[in-house]
Amino acid sequence: MNSKHRILFVCIHNSARSQMAEAFLNKYGEGVFEAESAGLEPGTLNSNVVAVMKESGIDLTGKPTQSVFDLFRKGSRYNAVITVCDREAAERCPIFPGIVKRLAWSFPDPSVFTGSQEEILGQTRAVRDEIEEQIKKFVQEASQLSYWVPVTEPAN
DSSP, X not given: OOOSEEEEEEESSSSSHHHHHXXXXXXXXXXXXXXXXXXXXXXXXXXXXXXXXXXTTOOOTTOOOOBHHHHHHHTOXXXXXXXXXXXXXXXXXXXXXXSOEEEEOOXXXXXXXXXXXXXXXXXXXXXXXXXXXXXXXXXXXXXXXXXXXXXXXXXX
């Protein structure tokens, strides 16, 4: 049995926000949390996200995107599913079996940023920093909670 708390981050394309959240939780929650990310309609990893995450010491180069529905069909289990997109998209996320906390965090979508390349990178950095702060807060608060129940993968 895995003693880590399994967390799934979901957004539309798994190309930006959910990838950043996954990376930061695996960094700041190492040993306690195991994070994954997925999208409702998986796309291609956002190159601006890759660039700004490298500035934070995290290399996402070549990281694939994946479908939340594929994880659901595989029977993946999580302690919490956290959406990092708008409310309407979050409502389309499947309900995972078992005891699962559902949280919704809303962050701007880097794929719709406009302006010069430097302005887009600046906006993407702002989202990165918001997500990083939210993850740090989550790790701090979650360490004080007693609602975590271990999850096990179903037998194949």
